[in-house]
Each structure stands twice: as structure tokens, then as C-alpha cells.
Amino acid sequence: MKIFFKIIFLSICISTIVGCSKEYEVPQDLVVNDFVWKGLNAYYLHQDLVPDLADTRFNSDAQLNNYLSSFPDYNTLFSNLLISSDVKSTLVEDYNTITEPLPRTAFTNGLEFGIIENPSNNDLVIGYVTHILPNSNASTKNIIRGEYFSAVDGVQLTKTNYQDLLINGLDNFTLQMANFDGTITTPNTKTVTLEKQAYTYPATFMEKVIPVNAENVGYLMYQNDFSNNYINDLNNIFLNFNNQSVNKLILDFRYNIGTGGFAKNIAKIAAMITEQNADEILIKEQWNSKAQSWFLANQPDSLVTKFPKTINPNININSLNISDVYIILNGPNFEGSSATELLINSLKPHLNVHIIGNQTAGNNTGAITLYNSEDYDFPLKNETHTVALQPIVLNFLNKNDQTYENGFSPNINLCANEDVLDLGILGEDSDPILNSVLNYISTGNAVSNTNCNPNNFDYLFNSINTQRTLDKGIFIEQNLPNTN
Numbered sequence: 001m002k003i004f005f006k007i008i009f010l011s012i013c014i015s016t017i018v019g020c021s022k023e024y025e026v027p028q029d030l031v032v033n034d035f036v037w038k039g040l041n042a043y044y045l046h047q048d049l050v051p052d053l054a055d056t057r058f059n060s061d062a063q064l065n066n067y068l069s070s071f072p073d074y075n076t077l078f079s080n081l082l083i084s085s086d087v088k089s090t091l092v093e094d095y096n097t098i099t100e101p102l103p104r105t106a107f108t109n110g111l112e113f114g115i116i117e118n119p120s121n122n123d124l125v126i127g128y129v130t131h132i133l134p135n136s137n138a139s140t141k142n143i144i145r146g147e148y149f150s151a152v153d154g155v156q157l158t159k160t161n162y163q164d165l166l167i168n169g170l171d172n173f174t175l176q177m178a179n180f181d182g183t184i185t186t187p188n189t190k191t192v193t194l195e196k197q198a199y200t201y202p203a204t205f206m207e208k209v210i211p212v213n214a215e216n217v218g219y220l221m222y223q224n225d226f227s228n229n230y231i232n233d234l235n236n237i238f239l240n241f242n243n244q245s246v247n248k249l250i251l252d253f254r255y256n257i258g259t260g261g262f263a264k265n266i267a268k269i270a271a272m273i274t275e276q277n278a279d280e281i282l283i284k285e286q287w288n289s290k291a292q293s294w295f296l297a298n299q300p301d302s303l304v305t306k307f308p309k310t311i312n313p314n315i316n317i318n319s320l321n322i323s324d325v326y327i328i329l330n331g332p333n334f335e336g337s338s339a340t341e342l343l344i345n346s347l348k349p350h351l352n353v354h355i356i357g358n359q360t361a362g363n364n365t366g367a368i369t370l371y372n373s374e375d376y377d378f379p380l381k382n383e384t385h386t387v388a389l390q391p392i393v394l395n396f397l398n399k400n401d402q403t404y405e406n407g408f409s410p411n412i413n414l415c416a417n418e419d420v421l422d423l424g425i426l427g428e429d430s431d432p433i434l435n436s437v438l439n440y441i442s443t444g445n446a447v448s449n450t451n452c453n454p455n456n457f458d459y460l461f462n463s464i465n466t467q468r469t470l471d472k473g474i475f476i477e478q479n480l481p482n483t484n
Contacts, residue, residue, distance in 0.1 A: 032387050033068040035372040036078050036091070042376075043393045045365060046083045047288045053081055055290070074387065088365060088392050088473050095378075095388035098369060101227045104201040104257075107171075109194035110136020111143070112255070115162055116420060117458035118150075119183050125157045125460060126150055126178070126185055127166070128420045131255065136199055143175070143192045146423040150185055151176035159460070167466075171196040182421055182455050203233030205255065206427050209244045212441050218246035218320070219427060219434070225258035226265050226339045235311055238272040239318040246320055249273060250437055252328040254357070255464050259337045259471035263366060263396075266342050266474070267305050268317060274351050275319035276307040282346045284397040285366065285476070291393070322351060326437050329357035330414040336407075338363035338473045342396055344408055349399040354446075355410040356437055362407035365392040366474045392473065412436060415452035417459045 026034045040053055047053045058064040071077040078091045092098060110133035118124035127149040132138045150157055152165040152173050165173070177190040206221040218241040224230055241249070267282055276282075283305035286292060295303050310316050327344060329336045336344075341360050347353050370389040373380035397403045414433060424430035429438055432449075440446050453459075 027065060028384075030065055030068050031372070031382060032074040032385055033071065033077050034064075035382070035387065036074050036389065037064065037068060037081065039370045039372075039376065039389045040078075040081050040391055043288065043291060043368065043370065043391060044081070044089070045288050045392045045394060046086065047290070049083055050081055078389075082391075086392065088363075088367065090390045090472070092369075092388040092390060094386045095369075095371060095381075096386060098388065101225055101229065103229045104224050106199050106201070107196050108133070108136065108199050109196045110138035110199065111194060112463045113166070114417075114420065114459065114463070115157075115461035117159070117460060118185055119455070119457070120185065122458075123158055124150075124185075125159055125162050126180055127157060127162070127175075128180075128423070130418070130423070130462070130464070131205070131426060133199065134202060134205070137195045137197050138192075141192050141194065142190075143177075145426060148178045148180040148185070148420075149175040149192075150178040150187055162461070167463075180420075203230040204237060206252075207237050207240070208427055209241065209246060210438065212248075212438055215248050215441065216244060216246045217438070217441060218244075218249045219252065220250065221252040221255070221426065223255045223257060226261035226269065228265065231265060231268055231311055232315070234269065235272060235315065235318050238320060242318055242320060247322050248324045248326070248441060249320060249322055250326045250328065250434070252434070253336075253340060254328050254330045254433065256337070256340075257464065257467045257469070258339055259469055260473045260475065261339045262475050262477055263305060263342065264308075264477060266339055266346065267308050268311060270343055270346050271307045271309070271317045271319055273320060273322065273325055273347060275321050276350060278307060278309050280307050280350070281305075281399040282307050282350075283342070284399070284401065286395045286397060286403075287393055324352040324354060324441075326354045326356060326441070328414075328433060328437065329355060329360065329410070330416075330418070330433055336360035338471050341404055341408065342474055345396065345398050345402065345404045348402065354412075354440070355408050356412045356433070356440075357410050357414045358416070359409055360404075360407035362405045363471065363473060364396050364404045366394045366396055366476050367392050367472075368476050390472075390475075394476070396474070410448075411446045412440060413448035413450075415449050417453065417457075417462075419453075420457060421455070 041047060044053060075091060082089055112130045113127050114130055115125050115127055118126050129143060129145050129147045131145050152175060155165060172195045174191050174193045177188055177192060179186045179188055201224055203224065204220060205223045208219050210217045210219050220237065263283060270282055281304050285303045308317060341363050344353050367390050370376045371378050372382040395403050422432055424432055429435045436447065
């Protein structure tokens, strides 16, 4: 685990900037403002682009205090110290709300679905089943991917009522199923009664081994975040893949709700995908110029993450020895999360990474959490307030010094939405997306689907999109020494 001796670096910077002494006490009404300015001055990635964060901006504590007093509150100060394009750095009012994600739960019937406008009547809508959550209430009912429904409890679904009926309505309801040929919707005699229940999501939606020519292709559909909650489960799945001699891997993130996470967890997943020596570099960090210079001079090893060999001291990582990984990022308005982008970039020097789906967004920065303490760590924090900072502080690079601020272009382009008339069965070659990847593996021909939405359906809603949280980016954990 990396230890950043930030207090030494910070002390040098602050003494250079404002000439303060250890006896100096910050005025009580400026405690948070002082913390905001000094934290960003020390670590904000774009510190050198913000004139008011320059090391030479203030010659004394009095000058700094006069500046800090000119802002009506610390939130306004914080906003004014960020570059205009920065939408990732945040100020947290209560650091007690910063917690590791809990295992994913919901109150749901297990039906995941989409909604399109009815081509025959633009006031009406049609629901289609994308998938059914395993071991949910819906999994016990006669309903499968690719079926359609047009009414709930006898009420026709319209643009104005479908969310109230399907999402915000009763915990128990009955779907009226329908036939749909792309133009005409015909209610049929089938009904399905569903009940919302407390539900805990399994670590993965599906995993299997698919033979392709002489290859054993591991297929993993993953729907959760990249937190500690699922690392052990993923490690066990990769052990199973190893035992079945998997030599290529498909990671299907089309229904994934995970966004950011911690770099240490991404490193563990990368180590499961490819076996490398423990001294092989996976991730490099590039901080602002003065922080980078200090780290290079004092502890250069803290700027790199190497391939981990263990989940914890008692559990080894189960690594595959593969040459190719295929990552499916398809999904409406889904450009790949910061976690998947870091995974892609970090793996690229070590094996062939094939991207299936959309151009990714380019979330190549990392953040830390700063507390108002002498070493910016939690134990020594100022007890007079609960404000913490989460600024972006670094760019991520891979072993070859490549970063990805412009995102990644896919090897195979997929349509933004799955074809509601041809969804197929997940995990089988009847699924058009999986089929295109399997053909790519088999033939080497990367064939994009250029015939998107030939029926001009108006896609209005997808239940997975509503479950994707705001991507707060990738965080670096620091474990700082007690410097008192």
C-alpha cells in the first residue's frame, strides 16, 4: 500500500508560499476557507493553471486571509479555484457520508426492461424485456428476454403513465403481454404478475465457457460496481475459468451500473485477467508539477502501481494466462465508466484489448480525499467542521506512458440500443452482440453493425440507465503516517 508523505511536501510548499510559522493560527472564521485554498494549492492537478493558486500569489498570511475573506462562503471559494472545465472535483459537506459502497441491494421484482414509442400511436408505448435478474421474483414467472408488454393492471401504457405504473406504482402488478411485429402491437392472452421484494444482487449476472474453434472463451457478464464487495467472488470465477483452460476472455459490461472506484481494485481485476510478474508496472500517476517533482525526488515508487499478487495477505489472485480480452461497452448513452477506461488503458501494454461498442469518454484523472488536518489524513482532522475535499490530483498512464483523455475508439461499433425485434438469448450466439464478438474471435474480422434502428423506433427509457450513478471517477487511497 502506498504511503504518501504529503506533510513534508506540504510544509515545504506552504512555508514557501505564505511564510507562515508553526505558531500561526488560522482565524476561526477562515478555517475551512484556509483548508480549501491550501489543499488545492498543494494537490489540485491544474494548480498551475489557476492564478489564485500560484505559489507566488500571496506574500504573507495576512494577504491570504484578505483574499479568503472576500468570498461569501467556502463553496464559492472552492468553485472559483477550479478550472472552468473541471466537473469532477467536489467539496463534501460531511465527510461522514464518505463510505465504501455496501453490497448492491434493491426493492425490485427483477424485471429489467426498455420502453419504446408505439409506432402505430405516438401517445402509447411498448415495453420490452431486456433481462430477468437471477433468483428474483420475476425469475420464477413465465417471462423472458425479448417479450413485449403493453398494459399494467389493465391500464394501457402511455408516455405519461408508464413510469408511474412500472416504477413508482404498486409493489404488485400484472403485465398484459403483447405481440409486436415492428409496426402493429397486438395484446395476447398472457399475463404475468410480479411482486417487488428485497433483493441482493449476485456478484455477476452470468459466467460460462464458450468453445470457439480451438479456443476456450470465458464469458463474464458483470452488472455491479468495482468495490471490495465483489473482488473475492470475481477471483473465484477466474479460478473456475483457469480450471477450464480459458485462453480468451469476454467481459460484457452492457448492463453494468459500476462507475468509478478505487485504483487498487481495478489493479486486482487486471491481475486476474492477465498473469504478470510482480515487478511489472500496471499504472503510473502524473500529479501536478510540484507534487510530481517531490514524489520523484523522495519516493518515486509511490507513483506506480504494479500487478498485485494477492487480494489480501491470505488470498492469492487467480490469474488467467490469456492473449486477448474483449470488452463490451454497448448501452444507450453509455460511454464506458472511468473504472473500465482505467482497466483498458492499464492492460493495453500487456495483452490485446478489443473494445466492442461505443467511443469512451476519456475519464483519465484520479482523485483523493483530503481532510483538514496537518497531513490531510482522517485521524488528525480538525474537529470543528466536517468538510472534506475530493479534487482531481493526477492523470493515469500505463506502463508505456499512454493516457486516454480522448477516450478509446471501439474495434467493433455497435448500435446505441439493442434491436428490440432481435434480442436473442443472453450467453448464446442468438444474442446479436455476443454473436458479433464470437465471429470476431473466430475469423478476426471486426464487423460493425451499420444498420442501426431501421424501423426508427423512439427509445424512451431503459431501466439500467436509471441505476447508473454519477461517475465520481477513480480514487487513490492514501495511508499517511502520524507526523505529530
